[in-house]
Amino acid sequence: MITDYKHVRMLLSLLKQYNIKHIVVSPGSRNISIVKSVEDDPFFTCYSVVDERSAAYFAVGISLQVNAPVAITCTSAQATRNYMPGLTEAFYRKTPVLAITTDYDESFTGQLNMQSIKQMEMPSDTANVSVDIPIIKDMNDEYLVNRRLNLALDALTRNGGGPAHINVRINEHWKKGDDKLELARKITRYKPLDEEWPKINDKRILLVIGGHRPFSNKETVAIEAFANAHNVAIYVNHISNFNGLKTVHGNKLLTIGSFGNLLPELVISIGGHLGDYPLDGNLKNAKIEHWRVCEDGLYADAYNSLTKIFECPEDYFFQRMADAVKGNSNNNYYLDWQAEISKVTIPEKLPLSNAYIAKYLSALIPSNSNLHFSILNSLRNWELYDVDASIKCYSNVAGFGIDGDLSTFLGQSVASDDMNFLIIGDLAFFYDMNALGIRQIKNNVRIVLINNSGGGEFRLYTHTADNFGDLSNRHIAAAGHFGESAEGWAKNNNFEYLRVKNKEKLKESLPIFIKHSESPMLMEVFTTMSDDSKALETIIKSNLHQTQREKIKQTIKESMPSGLKTGLKRIIGK
Ligand SMILES: Cc1ncc(C[n+]2csc(CCOP(=O)(O)OP(=O)(O)O)c2C)c(N)n1
Helix, strand or coil: CCECCHHHHHHHHHHHHCCCCEEEECCCCCCHHHHHHHCCCCCCEEEECCCHHHHHHHHHHHHHHHCCCEEEEECCCHHHHCCHHHHHHHHHCCCCEEEEEEECCHHHCCCCCCCCCCCCCCCCCCCCEEEEECCCCCHHHHHHHHHHHHHHHHHCCHHHCCCEEEEEECCCCCCECCCCCCCCCCCEEECCCCCCCCCCCCCCEEEEECCCCCCCHHHHHHHHHHHHHCCEEEECCHHHCCCCCCEECCHHHHHHCCCHHHCCCEEEEECCCCCCHHHHHHHHCCCCEEEEECCCCCCCCCCCCEEEEECCCHHHHHHHHHHCCCCCCCCHHHHHHHHHHHCCCCCCCCCCCHHHHHHHHCCCCCCCCEEEECCCHHHHHHCCCCCCCCCEEEECCCCCCCCCHHHHHHHHHHCCCCCEEEEEEHHHHHHCHHHHHCCCCCCCEEEEEEECCCCHHHHCCCCHHHHHHHHHHHHCCCCCCCCCCCHHHHHHCCCEEEEECCHHHHHHHHHHHHCCCCCCEEEEEECCHHHHHHHHHHHHHHHHHHHHHHHHHHHHHHHCCHHHHHHHHHHHCC
């Protein structure tokens, strides 16, 4: 007999997958859904212990003997407090006791409801991890519950192990569900000393390299060995700082469309945030498996499909996974990506805009420069163009703030002997403008201030806020805040200032802007929010047309008898 509650069913499935067989049960109402679901299941051995204090110690004893995690479960309120002494003992001797307390919905707590106390407030030395498990109401709850359960179960044995706590919210005492238990997603951790690591076989792999400091030679060699050994495409954007074998700037494709036939079977991710909304949006609901490689060993389930964590240095992972197979793999998946990306074209005719500037400046940035992007609009537009492989790229997408882009950039430039470029919008620039007064700023600084007089991000035709039209300018896009220009402030801080109001002036200014100078330089390019949006719209729509035209061409080709095709080719001489 199994409860209907989805979160409890998930817990049951994971208890089995983590091989937790022994459960010490104390009497009460709130945990009936759990108790009824396990007591007749031959997988579990249940022990009845009335006193919760004794139950926790009893579990410590069983665990010592069977050398495996043991669960304890009780009802809500004061019952849970009595777990503390036994859990404290378990914490300091690193015994894996899993306390499953049960509770009302969070809205009951502290409202003079009976038996509803703050059960989540456990002393820090009673559990390695303590998680709250809500009743599942939608898919987001489902992902959250799955992750939290895994987190607590994993903590029983991680880093030497110890007790963990799961607080399960349950409103109805009992509702019977299907007798066949569905398999919940288990997140398994692997470490270098584990002898058995999973095999990848012939899967189509998308290796996503998030925001990353530039790679060491050892890391690059390992990633390339991995790329040779497997059918992989390496998804990067500029801030991945990886330009090795089999890399694809996939955002170019996803900005104008979707994965189409390019969905991977397995995503392996390394690094931090990529600031790439299309990627996350496409992968979040896809049927894929996700493996994460990170030294911190933390869950980062960005695509709601995490199944494995490799807690080790990146180069170790890639080298071990490369060494696990003999010979080279085919390149099909990478070639498919390349074929699709090569179809993306950027139209010649664009208004003066962030995209237009990126188009011309991207090819001129000197090698070995540092290149910073402010978030969203700048990052997005520059991803449409290549930059020299020696250029290192950065963006504050971890905290996703417009508040410190200028300061971060200037900090790096002060410590660098190369040229340093920043692409930044006006709201981000004026937010952080006092940084221009920092004394040590050197003449290697080049700031492109794209002044569209507001938060153009919110007036892009793809943004929901643009549906409010110019009303968005009042408080969402915050238009017209900072006067006419940054000229006075730039000059005041001994910057050479270039004013660009049209394309001709831009053409004239770019060669000056990229050259050595005796002072730092700020080039202010005046665009409009509407032109920034139009540029993006032109790029996206021209590619949609192209795909459609190609589709028609393809359909005609495919439906034409081959004799007729050769005849026609002969007539038109192709
Ligand atoms: C500190 C902080 N406040 C608010 C936001 C929300 N936000 C994201 S983009 C943006 C507008 C940026 O405008 P601008 O720098 O002028 O660039 P544009 O979009 O016009 O290219 C804002 C306010 C944020 N990311 N960080």
